[in-house]
Amino acid sequence: AQKITQTQPGMFVQEKEAVTLDCTYDTSDPSYGLFWYKQPSSGEMIFLIYQGSYDQQNATEGRYSLNFQKARKSANLVISASQLGDSAMYFCAMREGNYQLIWGAGTKLIIKP
Amino acid sequence: DVKVTQSSRYLVKRTGEKVFLECVQDMDHENMFWYRQDPGLGLRLIYFSYDVKMKEKGDIPEGYSVSREKKERFSLILESASTNQTSMYLCASSLPRSSGNTIYFGEGSWLTVV
Numbered sequence: 001a002q003k004i005t006q007t008q009p010g011m012f013v014q015e016k017e018a019v020t021l022d023c024t025y026d027t028s029d030p031s032y033g034l035f036w037y038k039q040p041s042s043g044e045m046i047f048l049i050y051q052g053s054y055d056q057q058n059a060t061e062g063r064y065s066l067n068f069q070k071a072r073k074s075a076n077l078v079i080s081a082s083q084l085g086d087s088a089m090y091f092c093a094m095r096e097g098n099y100q101l102i103w104g105a106g107t108k109l110i111i112k113p
Numbered sequence: 114d115v116k117v118t119q120s121s122r123y124l125v126k127r128t129g130e131k132v133f134l135e136c137v138q139d140m141d142h143e144n145m146f147w148y149r150q151d152p153g154l155g156l157r158l159i160y161f162s163y164d165v166k167m168k169e170k171g172d173i174p175e176g177y178s179v180s181r182e183k184k185e186r187f188s189l190i191l192e193s194a195s196t197n198q199t200s201m202y203l204c205a206s207s208l209p210r211s212s213g214n215t216i217y218f219g220e221g222s223w224l225t226v227v
Contacts, residue, residue: 035216037218042220043201043203043220043221043223044218044219044220044221045203045205045218045221046218047215047216047217047218050215091155091156093156095216100158100161100171101146101156101158101216103155103156103157104155105153105154105155106155
């Protein structure tokens with residue numbers, strides 16, 4: 001069974017609109033962490049935002065926020081006021097234990113001018 | 114800023130060649146990782162290391178080996194490259210989970226085996 005599910009293989013969004021990228025996860029561990037990374041066409045993986053399972057508030061980093069709904073096991077990434085430079089692949093990942101990240105398949109986001 | 118450097122950005126190798134992919138991090142991180150990324154499959158963990166000379170198999174270790182002789186350097190080795198190992202390889206490093214949560218990546222190495 002997949003532990004991280006990103007149901008949107010691709011999305012087109014108009015510039016300046018807000019975007020929500022979906023991520024659901026599955027774990028029985030009460031302590032876990034959720035990450036979002038951005039990967040432009042250049043290939044580098046850029047850390048965007050982190051949410052711990054015990055964090056009381058939703059994480060925010062500039063234009064990025066994480067809509068964490070623990071009971072639903074979802075951790076959607078919200079990008080406010082999208083920009084052309086936001087066009088990239090976006091990956092959701094979960095950290096269980098001390099070492100490994102478990103990755104979703106990614107969502108390709110294209111921002112239209 | 115944390116820096117994870119992968120020695121080669123683009124490589125083309127012949128089938129059967131021995132290939133070394135080098136990764137160096139400058140933040141004294143205990144954990145280092147090698148991932149492979151293929152379209153539609155996301156990132157798959159090949160090997161990781163949580164200390165010098167320590168290594169653990171990830172999800173797809175077959176056909177690969179690793180070496181961690183120094184804390185800052187983690188090498189991925191393809192003993193005899195095959196065409197199905199054509200892929201993008203990403204190195205990453207992190208502190209132990211108790212000390213921090215961010216995992217930092219290198220820029221990736223695009224390997225083509227012909």
